[in-house]
Structures are given as structure tokens and as C-alpha cells.
Amino acid sequence: MKKRIFVRVALTVWVIIWAVFLVRPYFKKGLLDRYISLAKLSTEGKRGYVTGEELYSFIKFCKESVKEPSTYRIEGLEKDSIEHRRFKYYIYPNIEEKIPEYIFIYKTKYYPQNGYKEFSRMNDENYILRKMN
Amino acid sequence: MRTFFPAEKIALFYCVGLGLLTMEMAVLSLAGIRFSIVSLLVCIFIIMFVACMLGRSRRLNVSYGKAAANPFSILEKFFAGAITFEVLYAFFRTFIMPMEGYDAIAIYALKAKIFYLAGTIPYNFFSAFKDVVPHIEYPLLIPLAEASFYTFLGSLNDLIVKVIFPLYYVSLLAVFYSILKRFLNRKESLLFTFLLATIPQVTDFATNGYTDLPFAFYCSSAIFYLYLWAREKHSPFIILSFVLSALAMWTKAEGLLFALINAAVVIICMAKEKSLRQIGVIYAAISLFAVIAYLFLLKAAGLAVNSDFAGEHLPLISKIMTGFGRIPDILNEYQIQFFGPKRWNIVWMLFIAGFILRFKRIFLKELFPLTVAILLVLSGYTVVYMLSSARQGFGWHLSTSGSRLFLHFVPIVVFWLALLFKELKLEI
Numbered sequence: 001m002k003k004r005i006f007v008r009v010a011l012t013v014w015v016i017i018w019a020v021f022l023v024r025p026y027f028k029k030g031l032l033d034r035y036i037s038l039a040k041l042s043t044e045g046k047r048g049y050v051t052g053e054e055l056y057s058f059i060k061f062c063k064e065s066v067k068e069p070s071t072y073r074i075e076g077l078e079k080d081s082i083e084h085r086r087f088k089y090y091i092y093p094n095i096e097e098k099i100p101e102y103i104f105i106y107k108t109k110y111y112p113q114n115g116y117k118e119f120s121r122m123n124d125e126n127y128i129l130r131k132m133n
Numbered sequence: 134m135r136t137f138f139p140a141e142k143i144a145l146f147y148c149v150g151l152g153l154l155t156m157e158m159a160v161l162s163l164a165g166i167r168f169s170i171v172s173l174l175v176c177i178f179i180i181m182f183v184a185c186m187l188g189r190s191r192r193l194n195v196s197y198g199k200a201a202a203n204p205f206s207i208l209e210k211f212f213a214g215a216i217t218f219e220v221l222y223a224f225f226r227t228f229i230m231p232m233e234g235y236d237a238i239a240i241y242a243l244k245a246k247i248f249y250l251a252g253t254i255p256y257n258f259f260s261a262f263k264d265v266v267p268h269i270e271y272p273l274l275i276p277l278a279e280a281s282f283y284t285f286l287g288s289l290n291d292l293i294v295k296v297i298f299p300l301y302y303v304s305l306l307a308v309f310y311s312i313l314k315r316f317l318n319r320k321e322s323l324l325f326t327f328l329l330a331t332i333p334q335v336t337d338f339a340t341n342g343y344t345d346l347p348f349a350f351y352c353s354s355a356i357f358y359l360y361l362w363a364r365e366k367h368s369p370f371i372i373l374s375f376v377l378s379a380l381a382m383w384t385k386a387e388g389l390l391f392a393l394i395n396a397a398v399v400i401i402c403m404a405k406e407k408s409l410r411q412i413g414v415i416y417a418a419i420s421l422f423a424v425i426a427y428l429f430l431l432k433a434a435g436l437a438v439n440s441d442f443a444g445e446h447l448p449l450i451s452k453i454m455t456g457f458g459r460i461p462d463i464l465n466e467y468q469i470q471f472f473g474p475k476r477w478n479i480v481w482m483l484f485i486a487g488f489i490l491r492f493k494r495i496f497l498k499e500l501f502p503l504t505v506a507i508l509l510v511l512s513g514y515t516v517v518y519m520l521s522s523a524r525q526g527f528g529w530h531l532s533t534s535g536s537r538l539f540l541h542f543v544p545i546v547v548f549w550l551a552l553l554f555k556e557l558k559l560e561i
Binding site: 003004006007008010011013014017018021022035038039043046047050082085086088089092093095096 | 215229230231233235238239242243246247250264265290291292324328331333474475478479483554557558559560561
């Protein structure tokens with residue numbers, strides 16, 4: 001009898017903890033709102049939502065503007081940050097290099113760079129420079 | 134002779150089949166043959182043919198007892214309902230969100246994209262792509278599995294490809310339940326499958342695109358079947374254990390450690406029973422050979438087992454001395470994990486309680502191989518932390534990987550708890 005009580009108490013504690021940590025993110029992190037927003041979106045929209053709309057639009061702009069595969073450098077994203085990694089993933093087969101064909105400028109108004117000229121512009125802060133021949 | 138249950142077979146065919154398919158992709162790349170539906174189907178047809186042959190074999194079938202026909206009790210309905218809920222919830226979480234985790238995107242998804250767009254593993258992948266993908270040296274099972282999905286889909290879809298991961302979760306539960314059914318009744322088997330299915334860390338990694346849950350499947354299942362072999366001495370179990378162990382190495386570098394641990398468990402068990410079995414010796418020898426061959430190939434390719442740890446070149450004695458100084462920090466991280474219900478519920482607390490309160494029993498025949506395996510994994514990971522020379526610092530390595538390393542063998546711990554439950558004649 002004692003053994004059965006021990007097992008049932010342990011199981012009850014387990015179930016309570018399970019339920020609490022299952023439900024908690026819905027209240028603490030607004031998971032329900034997040035899921036509702038995501039459920040309404042297309043696959044492309046979901047990628048934008050997760051990546052951040054502005055960054056994802058810029059990635060699409062860069063992909064559409066340059067001829068693949070080419071080499072690039074990205075300015076305006078912290079190296080090795082999750083945003084930088086996502087950029088590298090989505091922009092592939094274009095490959096990052098130190099002296100590239102293109103420089104993608106993100107969220108930076110003024111970025112002078114010798115040997116490069118403006119190639120394409122999305123808006124004031126987001127644009128592409130291309131190496132001069 | 135009992136061997137495999139139907140659900141267990143399906144789960145094994147998915148996980149072993151996918152693993153073998155990725156190995157075939159590596160061979161195709163070496164042979165200069167591009168990935169295509171036709172070239173990949175060759176392997177799938179072979180796997181299906183072998184699966185059908187094995188499926189027909191009487192040696193590999195389990196006969197169901199009458200218990201299977203008994204109606205479910207309320208508690209059983211609760212366990213089955215909760216497991217079903219967690220499985221459906223895992224699929225929901227998978228498909229609601231594209232790849233977003235750091236490693237999932239930066240390492241595995243990017244490698245998969247490279248392989249899919251190239252239609253092969255580029256011949257200069259390990260040298261030319263070093264600066265493109267971090268951890269170029271990581272094993273390729275998951276990136277190639279993703280690339281195979283893209284090949285069949287005919288396009289890149291980083292949402293649908295995530296289905297790989299909850300399928301590993303379902304497979305883990307199916308194999309785990311089937312293993313338990315050999316030792317416990319249906320209610321008890323459902324109870325422990327419920328415990329495994331509802332560990333938050335397990336469910337989180339069933340959807341996030343990391344390799345840790347597939348790895349947990351391979352290395353835990355390798356131990357489960359090794360345990361069955363140790364009890365029943367039925368050769369299909371040890372052969373399957375070796376295949377799973379090899380696939381663990383093909384999934385994550387930690388598989389090297391598990392291969393050595395499996396070999397050690399076989400040797401220790403045979404020594405304890407004082408019965409030397411040829412197949413056990415062969416298993417241990419091939420495992421050791423596989424680890425040495427893997428390390429040799431890495432060295433030949435100019436790669437480290439983990440590039441994070443290749444930065445510091447200290448003499449071994451200095452590393453060991455530094456390592457002892459790290460033990461308090463390592464133990465502190467372990468206690469954070471053990472007593473953190475947010476990730477683990479109370480699984481580690483139950484393990485510690487069982488370990489301390491029933492210390493003598495856990496080294497008796499029934500639990501001995503699993504106790505040894507768990508202690509060796511814990512010791513192995515502790516030594517890895519002691520010798521770690523991660524560029525980002527030891528603290529970073531410990532805090533970012535600790536919870537994932539515990540995930541790798543938590544199914545073995547739940548299995549251990551189930552057997553302890555039986556050993557102590559507990560009831561629910």
C-alpha cells in the first residue's frame with residue numbers, strides 16, 4: 001500500500017509539473033497570439049515572421065537583385081548573430097567573402113567604401129554596393 | 134523467440150532506413166553520382182525489400198498475449214491520451230514554424246541546402262566550405278536526410294522538411310514502449326512511455342531541427358538492444374545495436390563516446406557473467422575499430438572531432454590539471470539540470486532518489502548493464518567538459534551544451550527507472 005501511495009504521489013507531482021510547463025508559455029510568452037499569427041500566414045510569411053519582416057524583405061531584395069552565385073559581405077548585422085546566420089542561410093548560394101563582388105548594407109544610411117558604387121537600393125537604409133571594375 | 138513488435142519494426146525501419154539512405158548519399162557523392170529520385174529510390178527499394186523479408190521472418194515476430202485485448206483502464210486511457218496529445222502537439226509545433234533555431238539554421242539546414250543545390254556532397258566540401266558553414270566536421274546524417282527530402286519534394290521547403298524530427302520522436306516512443314512491454318505489463322509500459330513523452334526537453338527537441346533527438350534515438354536504442362542481447366543472447370539484438378550505434382556516430386560526434394561505452398558495457402557484462410561470447414567480442418572490437426577509423430578519417434581530412442575544441446593546444450597533463458579545477462562548475466551545472474523541472478520535470482530527481490536509496494540493487498543482474506552505461510556516459514561527458522578547450526570559454530561550452538547532452542541518454546534513464554520499478558515490485 002505504501003509503495004502504491006509513493007508511486008501515485010510521484011505521478012501526481014509529475015502530471016502537475018507537466019501541465020504547468022505546458023500551459024505557462026501561453027500566458028507568460030504570449031504563445032497563443034504567436035501561433036494564431038503564424039497560422040494565418042503562408043510558408044513565406046512564416047519565414048518573414050520568424051526572421052523579422054524588415055530583414056526578410058531585405059534578404060529577398062538582395063536575392064532578387066544579384067546574379068547567383070556571387071560573393072558578398074553584409075554590413076549592419078552582428079557577425080555570427082542568429083540574424084547573420086539566417087541571412088547566410090537564405091542568401092546561399094551567394095557566399096560571404098572578405099573582398100566580395102557585392103556589399104549588402106542593412107539599416108545603415110551612410111557606408112562609404114572605396115572601390116564600390118551603389119548598385120541597387122531598397123530604401124534609405126537598405127541597399128547594395130557593387131565592386132567597380 | 135520474441136524479437137520485434139510491429140510498431141517497433143516500423144519505427145526502426147524509418148530511423149535505420151533514413152540513416153542508411155544518408156549513408157548511400159555519401160557513397161553516391163564519392164562515386165560522383167548526383168542525388169536524384171531514381172538514385173535515392175535504389176536504396177529505398179533495397180531497404181524495403183530487406184524490410185519485407187525480415188517482416189516475413191518468424192524469428193523476428195512477437196506473438197501478442199491476451200493482455201492486448203483487455204480494455205484500457207482509466208489510467209491507461211489517460212496515459213495513452215497524453216502521449217497522443219504530445220505527439221500531435223509536436224507535429225503542430227513543427228509545422229507552425231519554419232526552421233529558426235541557431236544550429237538548425239546555421240549548420241544543418243545550410244548544409245542540406247548546399248547538398249541539395251549541388252545535387253551531391255561537393256568534393257571539396259570539407260575545405261572550400263569551411264568559412265561558409267560552422268562546424269564543417271559535424272557528421273552528416275541530418276543534413277543529408279533533409280537533402281533527401283528536398284530531392285523527393287523537388288524543391289527547398291524548410292517547413293515540410295522538419296517532419297523528420299517529430300517522426301524521430303514518435304519512433305523513440307514506439308521503440309521505448311515496445312522494449313518496456315517485454316518487461317512490464319501494459320499499464321506500466323504506458324506509464325513510463327508517458328513519462329518519456331512528456332519531458333519538456335524531449336518534446337522541445339522533437340520539433341526544433343536540432344540533431345539531439347535523432348541522436349538520442351540512435352544511442353539510446355543501441356543501448357536498449359544491447360541490454361536485450363545481454364539478457365537473451367539473441368543475435369539480431371546485438372546486430373541491430375551495432376547498426377544503431379554506427380548511425381549514432383553518423384549523427385553526432387558524441388556517438389564516438391557512446392560506441393566506446395557500448396563496447397565497454399558488453400565487455401563488463403561478459404566479465405561479470407564470466408561467459409565470453411564470440412559475438413560480444415566481435416561487437417566490442419568492431420565498435421573500437423569504427424571509432425578509430427572515424428578519427429583516422431577526420432585526421433586525414435584535416436578536421437578535428439569538434440572544431441570548437443581545436444583552439445588550444447596544451448599538454449595533456451596541463452589539461453587534466455585544469456580539468457580538476459573545473460569539477461565544481463561542472464557539478465554545479467549538473468545540479469542545475471537535475472533540479473530544474475522546467476526542462477526535465479522530476480526525472481533526474483527520481484533517478485537520484487533511486488540511485489541513493491537502492492544503491493545495492495542497481496548493481497544486481499537486472500539493472501547492472503544500464504547502471505554501468507549511465508555512469509559511463511556521465512563520466513564520459515564530465516571528462517569532455519574537463520578537457521574542453523572551447524574558444525568561447527569553458528563556461529560557454531558547459532551552459533550551451535549541458536542540457537542537450539543530458540537529452541542524449543534520458544531515455545536510458547527512464548528505462549532504468551522502469552526496471553527499478555519492476556525490481557522493487559512497485560505498483561500503480
